Amino acid sequence: MGDNLGPDVSLQDTKAAYILSNVAEVVERVLTFVPTKSLLQIASVCRLWSNCARRVLRTQQQLAWVSACGPSDRHGHVLCKVLAEEVEKVFLLPKTVIAMVDCEARNEDVHCYRRNRAKRSRHSQDTVEDLFPRNCDVMGIAAPGIVLTPTGSSCRPPEEHQEGEAGFALMFPSMEGVDIKPFHFCLNTFLPTDLKEAGLVDNPELRVVLIFFYETYRSRGVQFLNQILVPLAKSTALITGGLVEKVFVPTRYCCSKGGCGVMGLTLSGPKVQAASVLLDQDVVSPKTAEATIRRLKAAKIPEKNTLGFMFACVGRGQNYYNQSNVEADAFRKVFPDVPLFGLFGNGEIGCDRIVKNDYKLFETDSNSLQHEYTTVMTLVHLG
Numbered sequence: 001m002g003d004n005l006g007p008d009v010s011l012q013d014t015k016a017a018y019i020l021s022n023v024a025e026v027v028e029r030v031l032t033f034v035p036t037k038s039l040l041q042i043a044s045v046c047r048l049w050s051n052c053a054r055r056v057l058r059t060q061q062q063l064a065w066v067s068a069c070g071p072s073d074r075h076g077h078v079l080c081k082v083l084a085e086e087v088e089k090v091f092l093l094p095k096t097v098i099a100m101v102d103c104e105a106r107n108e109d110v111h112c113y114r115r116n117r118a119k120r121s122r123h124s125q126d127t128v129e130d131l132f133p134r135n136c137d138v139m140g141i142a143a144p145g146i147v148l149t150p151t152g153s154s155c156r157p158p159e160e161h162q163e164g165e166a167g168f169a170l171m172f173p174s175m176e177g178v179d180i181k182p183f184h185f186c187l188n189t190f191l192p193t194d195l196k197e198a199g200l201v202d203n204p205e206l207r208v209v210l211i212f213f214y215e216t217y218r219s220r221g222v223q224f225l226n227q228i229l230v231p232l233a234k235s236t237a238l239i240t241g242g243l244v245e246k247v248f249v250p251t252r253y254c255c256s257k258g259g260c261g262v263m264g265l266t267l268s269g270p271k272v273q274a275a276s277v278l279l280d281q282d283v284v285s286p287k288t289a290e291a292t293i294r295r296l297k298a299a300k301i302p303e304k305n306t307l308g309f310m311f312a313c314v315g316r317g318q319n320y321y322n323q324s325n326v327e328a329d330a331f332r333k334v335f336p337d338v339p340l341f342g343l344f345g346n347g348e349i350g351c352d353r354i355v356k357n358d359y360k361l362f363e364t365d366s367n368s369l370q371h372e373y374t375t376v377m378t379l380v381h382l383g
Contacts (some may be wrong), residue, residue, distance in 0.1 A: 016335055021048065028052040030057075030283050035089050057093055062305060063382065064090045065339065067148040069169035077101055080128065086151060087131050092173040096137045096180045098210070098265065099128055100343055101167035103142040103245035110191055129170070130247055137182045139263060141212055142251030143242070145317065145344030147310045148330060158308075158328040158340035160318050168341055170307075177271030177383050179205070184250070187224045187260040192231075207272035208380055210242035210309070211264035211349060211372050220237035221260045228262055229369050231351070234355030238274040238353050239369055240378045242311040271383025276353045279316075279327065279375040286321070290330040299354050301381045303338050310342035312375040317344060320373075326373055338379070350376030365369035 019026050031039060043053035050140055068082035079101055094129040114284050129138045159166075172180055184293060185199040195201045209232060216225050232239050267274075279292050308331055318324045331340050348371040 001085050019155060021046070023309065024048060024052055027256075028055060031056045034234075036093050037076040038089050038090055040093075041093075043263045043281065048349070055136065061205055062092065063150070063173065063307070064171045064339070065151065065168055066090075066171075066234050067151050069146075069159070069164065069166035071149070071165065077167060078165045079169065083128070083149070083169055084130060087169075089328075090171060092171060092295065093173040093175045094132050094136045095158050096172040096182065096265065096280075097128075097132055097139065097169055098172075098248065099138065099139070099167065099169040100146055101142050101248075102161065103144050104165065120219040131169075135221045138183055139184075139265065140247060141214075141244050141307055141343070142246045142248060143244040143343035143345050144314045145312075145314070147340060147344070149339035149341060154337055154339040157332055158310075158325075159326050160312075160317055160328045160344075162314075162344055170341060172382075174381055175271070177269045179266075179268040181266050182264070183266065184247075184263045185228070185261060187218075187220060190224065190227070192227075192285050195228070195231055199268065199348075203268060203269070203286050204233065205268040206266055207265060207269065208234075208274045209239045209241075209265040210245050210267070211262060212241060212247070213241075213260075213347075214244050214246050215260040215350075216243055216347075218260045224245070224260055224262075225370075226242065233369055238276055238316075238350075238378070240276055240309060240350040240376050242343060242349055242376075244345050245349035265284055267380065267382075269383075271381075273301050273381040274299055274301070274353075274379060276350050276376055277377040278350065278352045278371065279312075279377060280371075281373050283375075284321070286326050286330060290333055291342070293327075294335050296356065296377065296379050297334065299378050299379065303335060306338050306379055306381040308335060308338045308340035308342075310375060311343050311348050311378075312342065312347060313348055313371075313373045314344045315373050316375055331377060335379070341377040347372060348374050348376045350378065380382075 014112050023130045027049060039053050043050045059075040066083050068079045070078050128140055132138055146166040147160050148168040150156045183197060185194055199206060213225055275296050277292050277295050283292055294360060328340055349369050351368055
């Protein structure tokens with residue numbers, strides 16, 4: 001029987017080889033099932049596969065994320081261990097990454113041990129940046145608590161982690177109609193003209209600013225914060241973020257160790273939509289939290305390829321409601337298919353902003369964007 005199957009199998013192999021060497025439609029379809037890292041390696045096989053791989057990469061417009069929680073080990077933070085494994089499986093080419101971890105992690109802990117580098121020492125470590133392409137912009141933030149959606153599906157319930165190790169990495173590909181750019185200013189070197197150069201002012205295409213201040217308790221920190229927020233309060237863009245403990249990537253841009261600064265992302269382009277609501281001190285129960293978050297529905301933002309961001313005060317959460325995960329659960333009840341990410345910080349930045357028509361914040365000042373004991377809940381749609 002084995003002898004009879006030989007010629008048939010050989011013929012089938014020949015036909016398959018011909019198709020995979022000549023029929024672009026079939027090759028392209030097959031490559032859609034290949035993770036991006038392997039796809040880039042496959043692209044070097046021949047010109048046909050290279051062209052097919054390039055077309056597949058252009059279709060990867062959906063964002064991805066990796067998240068983790070639990071105890072760490074001698075290889076570093078729990079997110080880094082998981083990220084080093086899971087990043088091999090993603091179906092996009094990351095252009096921008098925002099990573100957040102709990103502030104208990106020391107800078108030297110935010111590393112990734114990579115077993116697949118045989119020539120390196122067994123105890124050698126790589127930074128988070130080393131896991132992504134060289135031209136990928138990576139931003140790393142440490143905060144008192146983390147809000148994440150588990151890896152895998154946006155349908156999984158989001159989790160609030162105010163204790164223990166937790167973290168996530170959001171990966172954005174290059175997307176048509178969406179322009180995402182990082183910015184990073186240090187107090188000692190900041191100039192007002194830096195805002196324009198970063199696209200934060202006088203930018204008609206700007207839609208959303210994710211902004212995070214660190215070390216603001218230091219000398220002149222409050223003055224620096226106002227220097228940034230006063231111009232932004234007059235913007236047509238939605239401003240959202242918080243006050244965090246520190247940043248760990250990119251350290252090379254920081255003017256001095258332990259210095260006060262601000263880091264974030266600008267999201268510009270015609271396909272970006274956003275809205276936010278403020279859960280203030282009057283929101284004290286799951287029912288009122290859900291009612292406030294439900295107001296985001298008025299913005300009529302498409303929920304496909306949309307992110308939720310939750311920036312909450314460290315004073316909220318479990319101790320505030322006397323039960324855990326209240327605001328994250330309320331968000332999921334209203335938006336069951338939208339993943340939620342964020343942090344518990346030392347201050348919140350944002351406002352009630354259900355964007356309709358050309359609503360502008362010209363009547364506000366920087367104080368209207370700064371809050372305590374609140375939560376800023378934001379929707380961001382990426383087309």
